[in-house]
Amino acid sequence: MSRRAVQSRIARAAEELFVDKGFEETTVDEIAAAVGMSQRSFFRYFASKDEVVLDSLERLGEDLAxxxxxxxxxEHEWDSLRRAFDPVVERFGDPVSREHDAAIQRIIDRSPRLLASYLCRLELLQRMLTDALLARSEDADPVVLRAMVGGAFACLHAAAFPACDPEEFAPSLDRTMAALRPVGAS
Amino acid sequence: MSRRAVQSRIARAAEELFVDKGFEETTVDEIAAAVGMSQRSFFRYFASKDEVVLDSLERLGEDLAxxxxxxxxxEHEWDSLRRAFDPVVERFGDPVSREHDAAIQRIIDRSPRLLASYLCRLELLQRMLTDALLARSEDADPVVLRAMVGGAFACLHAAAFPACDPEEFAPSLDRTMAALRPVGAS
DNA sequence: CAATGATTGACAGTCACTGACACTTCCGGG
DNA sequence: CCCGGAAGTGTCAGTGACTGTCAATCATTG
Structure with a gap:
């Protein structure tokens, strides 16, 4: 069985436990027991308990990049960023992934520890996207570009925040990104 | 001796250790020993090891609010936010606080764990500022407002990022906030 | 002085995470 | 067929952050 497959078996079992008992209240031992392996082996598949939850985000991030x-x-950077967000919008459109993502988000929001590492990942992703944009237009102001990526993510975050109904999300994102659209930038 | 005074004694000792040995490499026992108290008492003044470092940020956040x-x-929200950032700019102007802040920032950047909780605090602060803005102009779009606050912080973050020389920071912030300035918002 | 409430230290316990080591399984080459 | 290493795993012991508990101390107030 491939590494990836084992990881997703662990992730599935873990998420079920997290939904049932909460993140902090679930021990790594319990997760390991649920998939029938030792705690030590759990840590061979995930570097930390956080990673089990944030793993799916990682892959979404790669998709965005x-x-x-x-x-x-x-293309205007702002528009490129908006298009890069399309996978997120798409996931939001599919009821199954949306329900799953909402569950994950609930787990994250309920645990300050997890929320912290989640934000850390987002930060890292923003840095990657900034570098990508910087590479394609070398004459741009790096500081402004960085801020622009941060602003675009702020729009995404704000639009997703109310966990609004699926019909609301995409228009909300477009409206917000239109309102914050930088005027002059190359 | 007041609680606040004890906290700042602990913070001073801890920061010295963190600069010397790094955050992860310094144990709470060592910090407690440095100020002559038990580990248990340390946790009566700070809820976690992270808080020792993030405490000053907390007070800066209150100032911003x-x-x-x-x-x-x-006033246009964007301008209000820019003015709210003045304390940060001021701190950057004073060589003593700037050096201290830079040291703190270096400690934070070197520890993923700390960086995570730092971002979490920033998130909380943004939520507070959003609520403050929302209260004063009730007809505004909450989602757009939230994104705007996020965008302003992205500018602040981007301008501060290169740890540029003191002369550079304020102009950099103004330039970036001018570039990302929302056009239509009330 | 005595009662009381807050502060503290000492101790034990939980849990995330790490390192070391031994063991199994599998696989290609002799 | 046996031997070799490589990869995956369990076990055990240890570290370090954090928590609960309890008893002692200290300051305050009546």
Whole structure:
């Protein structure tokens, strides 16, 4: 059985426990027992308890980065970012993934510890996207570019925050990104 | 001796150790020993090891919130936010606080764990500022407002990032906030 | 002085996480 | 067929953050 497969078996079992008892209240021993392995082996598949939850985010992040890299270099950065967010919008459109993501989000929001590492991942992702944008337009102001990526994520975050109904999310994101759209930037 | 005074004694000793040996490499026992108290008492003054470092940020955050609340209600939110950032700019102007803040920032950046809780605090602060703005102009779009606060913090973060020389910071912030300034918002 | 409430230290316990080591399984080469 | 290492695993012991508990101390107030 492949590493990836074992990881997702662990993740599934863990998420079920987290939903039942909460993140902090679930011990690594319990997760390991649920999939029939030792605690030590759990840590061979995930570097920390946090990672079990944040793993799916990681892959979504890679997706975003790939989308952004695929955008034409001449396009306004703001528009490229909006298009890079399409996978998120799509996931929101599918009831199954949306329900799953909402569950994950609830787990994250209920645990300050998890929320912290979640934000850390987002920060890292923003840095990656900034670098990607910086590479394609070298004459741009790095500070402004960085702020722009942060602003775009702020829009995404704000639009997703109320966990609004699925019909609301995409328009909300577009409206917010239109309101915060930088005027002059190259 | 007041609680506050004890906390700052602990914080001073801890920061010295953190600068010397790094955050992760310094144990709570060592900090407690340095100020001559038991580990148990340390945790009576700070809820976690992280808090020792993030405590000063907490007070800066309160300052920001107060400044924002003091701005006239008719002012454009973006300008109010810029003015609320003045304390940060001021701290950056004073060589002593700047050196201290830079040391703190270095400690934070070197420890993923700390960086995570730092971002969590920032998130909390943004939520507070959003609520303050929302209270003063009830007709505004909450989602857009939230994104705007996030965008302003992204500017602040981006401008502070390169740990540039003191002369650079304020202009960099102004330039970035001008570039990302929302056009239409009330 | 005595009662009382807050502060503290000492101790034990939980839990995330790490390192070391032994063991199994599998697989290609002799 | 046996031997070799490589990869995955369990076990055990240890560290360090954090918590609960209890008894002692200290300051305050009546």
């Amino acid at each position: 790939a989308r952004l890299a695929a955008r034409p270099a001449g | 107060a400044r924002l609340a003091a701005r006239p209600a008719g």
